[in-house]
Structure formats: structure tokens, C-alpha cells
Amino acid sequence: MRVRFAPSPTGFLHIGGLRTALYNYLLAKRHNGKFILRIEDTDQARFVPEAEADILRSLAWAGLDFDEGPGKEAGHGPYYQSQRSEVYREYVQQLLDKGHAYYAFDSSADLEHMRERLKTAENPQPKYDAVTRLHMRNSFSMSKEAVDAALQSGEPHVIRMALPAQTVVRFKDQIRGEVEIGTDQLDDQVLMKSDGLPTYHLANVVDDHLMGITHVVRGEEWLPSTPKHVLLYRFLGWEAPEFAHLPLILSPSGGKLSKRKAEEAGIPVSVKEYIEAGYEPDALINFLALLGWSPGTDQEIFPLSVLSSIFSLDRVGQSGVQFSMDKLRWFNAHYLRMRSPAELAERLRPYAADKNLTPSALEAIARMMQERIHFASEAIEQSSFLFAPPLRYEDKPLKKAWKAHTPELLTAFSDALERETDFTSEHLNDFLHQFAESRQVGLGAVMLPVRLALTGAGGGPSLFEIMAFLGKAETINRISMAFTQMPNQLSTGLVSGI
Ligand code: GLU
Numbered sequence: 001m002r003v004r005f006a007p008s009p010t011g012f013l014h015i016g017g018l019r020t021a022l023y024n025y026l027l028a029k030r031h032n033g034k035f036i037l038r039i040e041d042t043d044q045a046r047f048v049p050e051a052e053a054d055i056l057r058s059l060a061w062a063g064l065d066f067d068e069g070p071g072k073e074a075g076h077g078p079y080y081q082s083q084r085s086e087v088y089r090e091y092v093q094q095l096l097d098k099g100h101a102y103y104a105f106d107s108s109a110d111l112e113h114m115r116e117r118l119k120t121a122e123n124p125q126p127k128y129d130a131v132t133r134l135h136m137r138n139s140f141s142m143s144k145e146a147v148d149a150a151l152q153s154g155e156p157h158v159i160r161m162a163l164p165a166q167t168v169v170r171f172k173d174q175i176r177g178e179v180e181i182g183t184d185q186l187d188d189q190v191l192m193k194s195d196g197l198p199t200y201h202l203a204n205v206v207d208d209h210l211m212g213i214t215h216v217v218r219g220e221e222w223l224p225s226t227p228k229h230v231l232l233y234r235f236l237g238w239e240a241p242e243f244a245h246l247p248l249i250l251s252p253s254g255g256k257l258s259k260r261k262a263e264e265a266g267i268p269v270s271v272k273e274y275i276e277a278g279y280e281p282d283a284l285i286n287f288l289a290l291l292g293w294s295p296g297t298d299q300e301i302f303p304l305s306v307l308s309s310i311f312s313l314d315r316v317g318q319s320g321v322q323f324s325m326d327k328l329r330w331f332n333a334h335y336l337r338m339r340s341p342a343e344l345a346e347r348l349r350p351y352a353a354d355k356n357l358t359p360s361a362l363e364a365i366a367r368m369m370q371e372r373i374h375f376a377s378e379a380i381e382q383s384s385f386l387f388a389p390p391l392r393y394e395d396k397p398l399k400k401a402w403k404a405h406t407p408e409l410l411t412a413f414s415d416a417l418e419r420e421t422d423f424t425s426e427h428l429n430d431f432l433h434q435f436a437e438s439r440q441v442g443l444g445a446v447m448l449p450v451r452l453a454l455t456g457a458g459g460g461p462s463l464f465e466i467m468a469f470l471g472k473a474e475t476i477n478r479i480s481m482a483f484t485q486m487p488n489q490l491s492t493g494l495v496s497g498i
Contacts, residue, residue: 009048027215348362364465390457432447
């Protein structure tokens, strides 16, 4: 099996493009085949210089390594269509020689005139087809001498594909089954543009053949082009590859996930935005895998390595699938939880760049926040209490925490802490239990005021981990601040010193 991802560098890699790349990658892995990257850069008008780098970066970020492609020559290159012009010329000549293609000299005004002239209610978009072509300026309507003269004098022209009249083209789609479409629905497709470069259709077919592609897996928007491709394979005497067209990605409100609908629903469309927003690559991959493919069970967690051994086209559905940011967030939180604290610490590092933390401090934050976050950045954002004492306490828990005996209890606790030498979270856990027992109070009577004193909040990560992170001096310091600040806030609503 040889499959390819064939993006056009016309902008940042689209989220749907990443899904197409993923499904191709998975098929190659599942069948011990090859995954090829080909850059389809023949459309000069739409070429965006940064797009290729973005495609390469996005694929690498997602872990979709290709076997052949730019920088990985394997005998089928070059993998840039802009470097293959000679190749396309050779095959378009074959098509011309066999009468399957022809020169056309019509100006855009000629074409517009034709469409205006033939437009009717039943035929709102007249085609350049087997009938129309007889009335236009091309090698069907002109004499051989006139065509030669026009070519000699360098008259601008294109090369069109001569579609047979009244013919039904049939092919089998691996996802959709039998597909058929009449040539009366189709235009005599331009194969070679006036700039001498091939159109997508010609270059795509020639390259898929020469690169030995066995399965063409791409988005549904290419389905209407496939009959033309099938005919091109036939005209060139080649066997067509298998085709599979992936279902549309739908917006949460239904309908195709257009740019506008995506924006309305707060859904980023380029992979770049997901990278910048701090999504985990394995979470996005798992999410995209299920956006069209189903395992046939309720299981939802599928890392790339697992997908690579179970993915198959026969479990890809035909109908569109709805994009859900909530689901993606859920996957993101899940994959963060699956990391080891050391791995998560590495993920947090860029967000804590200004904090000068040791690896073990970062790991402690990772452990504390792992269960509580949807994004890596949140671990740092939501742990500001580790870096500065609270300026205020949450009102409700404060009222609950501050009892008549609390100052006396906190004093004793603080004194006992002063004598402690082991400030690890494990030991502090034992220590706090013993302290509460010795004072014959419930655990909460100590833990709630201490938690508030340290963090300002009534809930949060393990108190013992927080104490261990702050260290003895800072823990005692924050408890002593609470002696004046807590009663102050309760009586005046303000905390002293602010
Ligand atoms: N260059 C096309 C694109 O940008 C490729 C379509 C195909 O896979 O045939 O999507």
C-alpha cells in the first residue's frame, strides 16, 4: 500500500487536512505501506510562501512522519509538482496525440460570452463540452494550419481534456460504494494552463500513477473531480488507484464547517492555532481519528500507536461528522492526566519560563495540578498561590474556618511545624493527622484554616504537597500573616496591608 498526503501550499494547514493526513498515515502503518508527502504547488496565484513550512511543522508536531517526500527522496521524486513540469508535458502530449486533449485559444471574454449566450433556466452554468467546443476557438473547430499558426505565433492557449459525450463514468469508492456520474455534468477540464503549468487534475493523476499510489484517500470535496481522474487514467492507459472520500466535517450547528461557521462556533480552522493554543498533539490526533472513523465499540481513547494497528477504511462513515470543542477539551485533559509527572513537567516548562523553577519544583506543580487542568498552561496559571501569599481569602470558607479556638490552634500548629525537620508531603500528611489527634479536633478544623492561610482558597490540590512546595519558612510566614488578616477581613471586609 502506498498512500499520499498532497496538500497545496495555499495557506496554513487546515484541521481537515490534518485528518486526511492522519487517515493516510494510519493506513500506511496498518498495512506496512508507505506514507508519501507531495507538495502540490502548481497554482502560482494561490501560492503562500510560509505554507509549506507550516505543513511540515504541523505534521511533525502531530507525529505523522512521512516515509517519502521533501527531503526524503526515495526514487519517486521530486515531490514538489513545481519541479515536475517536464513530466506533465510528456503526458499531456500523449493525450494530445491520442485525441483525448486539445488546444483551446478562447479568451476569458470568449468564455464569458459563451456562458451568457447558452445560459437558460435549466442550464444556469453552461459547460465547455462536446457540443459547445465545436463553436469555440480550439483544435476541434479550427483547421490544423490555423492551430499550428496560432501556436507558432505564441497565442495564449490552454490544453483541455476532450470528455466523451453522453458517457457515464463509474468507479468504486471504498467508503461510498459505487459512484457514477455522466459526462454531461462535467466540463472539458483544463489540463494545462496558459502559463504552461498543469492544473491540479493532470498533475495529481500523473503523480499518483508515477509515484505508485495504490489508494487515494482525500476529503469529500474532491469526489466530483474523481470521474475526470478516472477518465484520465483510462486515456493514459493506466490502472486507476482505489479511491476513498472522507466524510465532511460539520459545524456544531450543522452544515459544512465553513470558515464563517467555525468562527461563530469558536472553532479554530488551522492546525497552527491548535498548537499555539497549547493543545496536546496526541489529544488532537485521538479526536480527529474519531471524526469520521469509529472503532465499533464505546472505547474512545486511542493513541496513535494503537490506531496504527486497528484503523481501517471500512469503519469510516459516509455521513458528515460534527466537530465539538468540548470533546476535544475532554481529550486534552485526558492526555495530560496520562502523562507521568516528569513528562508533564516538561510540558509546563515553557509556561513557567519566568519563574526559575528547579526540575523537581516543576514536577511538584505537575503532580499537584495534573487532575485539575484541561491545558498545560493552566497548571501554571492556576497555581499562582505557590508564588505569592494570598491577598484575600475566599469569604465563604473563611467564615467556616475561623472559629473561636482557631487562633490558638494555629499557634500550636505553627509551633509544632517550627520543630519539624522533614518537610516532605508524605511526612506532613502523618504530621497533620497526629497533630489533630493530639488536639482532639477533626482534621478539617486544622486543614481548612491552614489551606486558606496558604492559598486563599477553600479548595485546591493536596495541602501536604502545597506545604512541601512552599517550604517551612514560607508556610509558617503565611500562617502568621493569617492571624491578623483573617479577623480583619471578617470584620471589615478588607485585609490589612492592602
Ligand atoms: N492538492 C489537493 C489539496 O490541496 C489534493 C487533493 C487530493 O488529495 O487529491 O487538497
